[in-house]
Amino acid sequence: MKTDKDKPWTWVRYREGFCNGCYGSCCTMPVEVKASDLIRLQAADQDEAETSLKKLAKRLSKEGIISSFRESTELFTLSSRPNGDCLFLHEKTRLCTRYEQRPDVCRKFPEIGPRPGFCPVKKMG
Numbered sequence: 001m002k003t004d005k006d007k008p009w010t011w012v013r014y015r016e017g018f019c020n021g022c023y024g025s026c027c028t029m030p031v032e033v034k035a036s037d038l039i040r041l042q043a044a045d046q047d048e049a050e051t052s053l054k055k056l057a058k059r060l061s062k063e064g065i066i067s068s069f070r071e072s073t074e075l076f077t078l079s080s081r082p083n084g085d086c087l088f089l090h091e092k093t094r095l096c097t098r099y100e101q102r103p104d105v106c107r108k109f110p111e112i113g114p115r116p117g118f119c120p121v122k123k124m125g
Contacts, residue, residue: 003122005029008115018121024094025120026109027086031078037103038065038076041088078103 004010005025033041035049035056043065048056057069057076065087068077079087088098096102105112110119 003120005120005122008118008120011115011118011120014110014117014119014121018119021123022094023122024085024089024096025122026106026113027089027094027096028080028084029113029120030080031086031103031105032075033078033103033105034075037105040101041098041103042101 002010003012003025005028035044035053038044038056038060039046039049043060044056053069053074054071057066060066060076061069064079066076067079069075081087081089085091086096088096088102090097096106110117
């Protein structure tokens with residue numbers, strides 16, 4: 001069966017090594033981050049995050065780093081490229097260009113997500 005990132009029931013149970021040679025399907029899903037993730041990504045600093053998340057969201061939206069901010073949950077959604085890729089996913093290698101600074105949600109995938117423990121793995125070909 002072919003996996004489809006938009007259909008979690010098609011995902012396969014994650015196993016060690018799935019990321020090796022993977023197309024990065026998980027990096028084409030919406031990424032919701034906290035202010036602490038934005039600080040780690042060096043898109044914001046601590047003072048700015050503590051002063052006003054709304055102002056921070058306005059700036060990051062204007063810069064194209066986020067696409068939305070939900071004040072009730074204090075979650076920011078990172079912007080995607082027109083093809084759906086994460087801003088930080090390298091177009092050719094399909095590797096994260098900010099791997100060491102990546103958000104917690106990326107660090108914990110696939111432990112968390114639409115189908116915990118499963119992955120929309122798609123090998124490059």
